[in-house]
Amino acid sequence: KAxxxxxxxxxxxxxxxxxxxxxSPISGHRSVSWYQQTPGQGxxxxxxxxxxxxxxxxxxxxxxxxxxxxNSRSEMNVSTLELGDSALYLCxxxxxxxxxxxxxxxxxxxxxx
Amino acid sequence: GENVEQHPSTLSxxxxxxxxxxxxxxxxASNYFPWYKQELGKGPQLIxxxxxxxxxxxxxxxxxxxxxTAKHFSLHITETQPEDSAVYFCAASGERGRRALTFGSGTRxxxxx
Numbered sequence: 001k002a003x004x005x006x007x008x009x010x011x012x013x014x015x016x017x018x019x020x021x022x023x024s025p026i027s028g029h030r031s032v033s034w035y036q037q038t039p040g041q042g043x044x045x046x047x048x049x050x051x052x053x054x055x056x057x058x059x060x061x062x063x064x065x066x067x068x069x070x071n072s073r074s075e076m077n078v079s080t081l082e083l084g085d086s087a088l089y090l091c092x093x094x095x096x097x098x099x100x101x102x103x104x105x106x107x108x109x110x111x112x113x
Numbered sequence: 114g115e116n117v118e119q120h121p122s123t124l125s126x127x128x129x130x131x132x133x134x135x136x137x138x139x140x141x142a143s144n145y146f147p148w149y150k151q152e153l154g155k156g157p158q159l160i161x162x163x164x165x166x167x168x169x170x171x172x173x174x175x176x177x178x179x180x181x182t183a184k185h186f187s188l189h190i191t192e193t194q195p196e197d198s199a200v201y202f203c204a205a206s207g208e209r210g211r212r213a214l215t216f217g218s219g220t221r222x223x224x225x226x
Contacts, residue, residue, distance in 0.1 A: 042217075042218050043214075048212040055212070056212055058213065092156070097210065098212070102211075104157045106156050
């Protein structure tokens with residue numbers, strides 16, 4: 001059974017640009033959550049999508065957004081990139097909104113120059 | 114919101130010794146406490162979790178204890194092996210659900226052969 005797949009794995013952007021990251025959950029999983037990991041702030045919850053609806057949102061500015069498609073695949077978008085957005089963005093999938101463990105992907109490492 | 118503190122930040126033990134990592138949380142409404150292991154270049158992987166109605170849970174060499182009154186929980190690894198070397202994160206979730214985890218800052222465990 002394939003794990004959580006995130007693309008791209010690495011990317012470099014400049015300030016002011018925008019970026020879209022993609023996440024394919026484990027087959028059969030309907031919930032996708034996104035986390036940001038930085039050395040300074042650690043792992044921080046961004047948002048969770050279940051059945052194409054955002055169910056939870058962390059304390060991030062509106063520049064961070066996401067969506068989920070009918071096949072449970074999810075994308076997150078960061079607009080007007082800032083240097084502080086450099087981080088490892090982790091996607092995690094689970095069977096349901098509040099059931100089953102979280103399975104994390106290997107992440108997309110974003111560098112903002 | 115929830116705040117999770119984790120100690121120590123680094124831990125070095127000899128192979129075969131035990132390792133203990135401690136976390137405290139602030140939100141008395143938190144009811145789910147997972148522990149994750151993150152190896153270099155990989156996403157976090159759930160190793161054990163505990164719910165607020167249980168005081169202790171064990172899985173082979175790994176155990177977790179929870180003291181709701183004191184709002185702290187601990188991870189115990191016995192008979193450590195070199196492959197246990199990794200970064201370990203505790204986490205807690207409350208009323209926002211089990212997908213919106215608040216993570217501790219992590220403990221880098223080094224098991225010396």
